[in-house]
Amino acid sequence: MKIVVDMMGSDLGSSATCQGVELFIKNHPDVELICVGKEAELSSLIGKVKIVNAPDVVLMTAGVMEVLRAKNSSMMVAIKEALEQDADAIVSAGSTGGFLSATTLKIKLIDGVERAAIVSPFPTAIKGQKAAVLDIGASNENTADQLVQFALMGRIYARAVFKKEEPSIFLLSNGSEDEKGTPEIKEAHQKLKAMNFPGFMGNVEAREALDGRADVIVTGGFAGNIFLKATEGIAKMMSSMIKKAFKRSVASKIGYLLSKKGFKEMSQTMDYKSTGGAMLLGINKVAVKAHGNSDAVGFNGGLEVAYRMAAAKIVEQLKEGISNERR
């Protein structure tokens, strides 16, 4: 297996990504890594991975056109390498919009896929159980047909990642009743029902979406992004309230010491970074967007996601699924 890695995207710098790569190769000595970035900053990896020099870095704030024009940036060189070396996967912690546009344009969408979707596993109320939510931000608007494709991509993802034979699939809406939602959601609901889509259970409200019943939550990119960020925002706000509650007095500090085990478990459950990163589904290669502020463990997590996706042959599965659907 070959994975191309953009080493320059993390806010924490290339030392974090280099350490992440070191962690990864310890567990996967069989995987061929091609690391792209400023050569001078990657010297710790000499002899361990293939290093490809790229003098420039795409800024997190760069617009799509800037990213595409920055031909000597680590992101664009990494994409070129992935194509030329026929790699199985590509990983970057750089700008999501840039990575999405560049991979869509250069690596191309799978035949029949109208729009790529960003998918990420979310924590649920049931310990150890995740729910895949897609799209969480690749598009601003999605048609009913695109939502149906997201259901298909989500199903294949959940089977490969969660190892669920028959994942349950819900449409995110403003009510659980069949007739609730935007015109696109109503239409997607009707289509999924009419085609007896495997595992389709109907609509779910945002309030119940993460109660553990849903393995896959299908949503348009705009609402999905609101859902993702509202979830993250409240989790962060409550975490800081918990800290404050424990810091109030000497007594409450002792209270923390007595109960910290449970709270550590809780923050692990709620830690979005622990999942390593989001995947761009629908692209002709495994493309993983590691968190922008990836530390070594986080970046290693992103590489792990890419590895598992490539090992599960998810792109091939998507190709087959989409072509079956079109028949």
Next chain:
Amino acid sequence: MKIVVDMMGSDLGSSATCQGVELFIKNHPDVELICVGKEAELSSLIGKVKIVNAPDVVLMTAGVMEVLRAKNSSMMVAIKEALEQDADAIVSAGSTGGFLSATTLKIKLIDGVERAAIVSPFPTAIKGQKAAVLDIGASNENTADQLVQFALMGRIYARAVFKKEEPSIFLLSNGSEDEKGTPEIKEAHQKLKAMNFPGFMGNVEAREALDGRADVIVTGGFAGNIFLKATEGIAKMMSSMIKKAFKRSVASKIGYLLSKKGFKEMSQTMDYKSTGGAMLLGINKVAVKAHGNSDAVGFNGGLEVAYRMAAAKIVEQLKEGISNERR
């Protein structure tokens, strides 16, 4: 001041709403209350308020047409009373969709208002500070012009309720940059900017929306509903995790006793019910939707919201604001 009250909507029954009314009249002996519902269940209020009999109750699950047809239901009789008695406000804990449709059709929208909006105060990271979010679910789709009207309604609401002279107003989007969002949001952004809308600060992501900077968060009804329910869902999930963390062991139970003061404060901050209810903005009377599972304190809160809105002459303010905008 005259307030008409639908006594039958709460899941907890009319004993809860009767107690809520008792709490309210203690603080506001000057307000004339007209309580509508099954006479036999309201006997504790005889001599304290005007009672109007309505033999039927609209079910929470009732569709819009069912609600409108149920002419003898407490909700429809309450609306009729509000019109005939020229009341200042109406309060119901019944079905949101039914209440919205019935008030829109019978009491009518303010001249120039295209769509009513449901507005509710949300907790923020800053203690004691709330943010008004609208629309949280009256519509499935909204045009740019409707979003601009929501900004105007939100501004008037925040001035009346939060007593902020110059409330800060943000558009909820999938990024804080000006060019982010659905076509409707982009257009609303341009319009608000072009008209130098007072207090308009640009876009805000769902992650930062409740950090305390925004007094008013403007969103279409579908995304607003996702935002509301994602926020509630995660808050509930984390609260139950906190309980579990404290229940793990004898030590952690003692930990709870030592730190419970801070956690009680936290759950007060995060308690959406403490705000009493959401308001339907844009209707020709103050219309407050109390929580469906209102207990006495919650229902009293809903009556309080109605009282404050009517006292602030919010409907008159909206009429003036909308007619100024159209000039």
